[in-house]
C-alpha cells in the first residue's frame with residue numbers, strides 16, 4: 001500500500017498502470033471509511049465545478065454518507081434544477097472526516113472556504129496549471145472535464161453512477177467542452193456522454209439548460225460587452241463593468257459566458273474579456289485557437305487554466321489592468337502566433 005503521510009500525485013501519463021490501480025484502491029478504501037464528507041469547488045463555479053461537486057456528492061449520499069457540498073459563490077439559477085443544488089452551502093459547517101476538492105487548479109481557486117482548514121484529503125482536477133494542494137492530487141491535465149474523470153473513476157472507487165449523478169456529470173462534460181467543440185475534445189468525451197445517456201440522462205434537456213438557454217438579463221449584459229468589442233492584430237477584446245451589470249440587471253459577478261461566444265469570430269486568435277469586480281479587482285478571461293496557450297499568459301498574472309481557456313483575478317484598477325494585460329497578450333501573439341491561422345472551430 002501507498003504511504004498515507006506523504007502527498008500523492010498522479011499524472012497518469014507519467015505513471016504505470018500499477019500505480020493507477022494502487023491509487024484507485026487507496027481512494028476506494030478512504031471513501032469507504034469516510035462518514036461525513038465535505039466537497040468543495042471553485043469560486044464563480046461553472047458547469048463543471050457545480051456538476052462535478054453535485055455528482056460526487058450525490059454518489060456518496062447514495063452510498064450512505066453524510067455529504068455537504070460547498071461553493072462559496074453558490075449555484076447559478078440555470079443549475080438549480082440539479083439534484084442537491086438547493087442544499088449547497090456557501091461555507092463549511094459539517095464536522096467532516098474527509099475533505100474533497102474538485103475542478104480547482106490551486107487552493108486559491110476555492111476562495112476562502114478552506115482557510116485555516118487542514119489539507120484536503122482528495123483533490124480531483126484537469127487543469128494544465130494545477131499546483132498540488134491535497135494529500136492526494138488526482139490530476140489528468142488537459143482531459144476535457146473533471147466530470148469526465150469522475151464518470152470513469154466513480155465505479156472504480158466503489159460508487160454507483162445513478163441517473164441523478166449522471167445528469168450532474170453530463171452538465172460538467174457539456175459545460176467544459178462547450179458541447180464537444182473545444183479543441184481538446186476527444187472520442188473519449190463522446191463515449192463518456194454516451195455512457196451517461198445510457199444511465200438515463202436527457203441529453204437534449206441538459207444541453208439546453210447548460211449551453212443554449214439564456215436569460216434576458218444575460219443577453220442584455222452580452223450586449224453591453226458586444227458594443228465595446230475591439231479587434232487588433234488577432235486579439236479580440238471587450239470589457240464588462242459594474243455599471244454594465246446594473247444596466248442589464250445581471251445579478252452575478254462573472255461574464256455570463258460571453259467569452260465563449262467571442263470565439264466565433266474567425267479573425268480572433270485570442271479573445272480576452274475584462275470583467276470589473278467590486279473592491280478594485282478585475283477578472284480576466286482568455287480563449288485561444290489551437291496552437292496558442294493562454295494559460296501561459298494567465299499564469300503571468302497569477303491565474304491559470306487550460307491551453308485554450310484560462311483566467312486570472314488581478315487586483316487593481318480596470319484601465320491599468322487592461323493596458324498591462326493587452327500588452328502582454330499582444331506580445332504573446334506576436335512571438336507565438338504570427339504563422340497561425342484559424343483552421344478549427346474554436
Ligand SMILES: [Mn+2]
Pocket residue numbers: 048049103126144145146176
Ligand atoms: Mn473543469
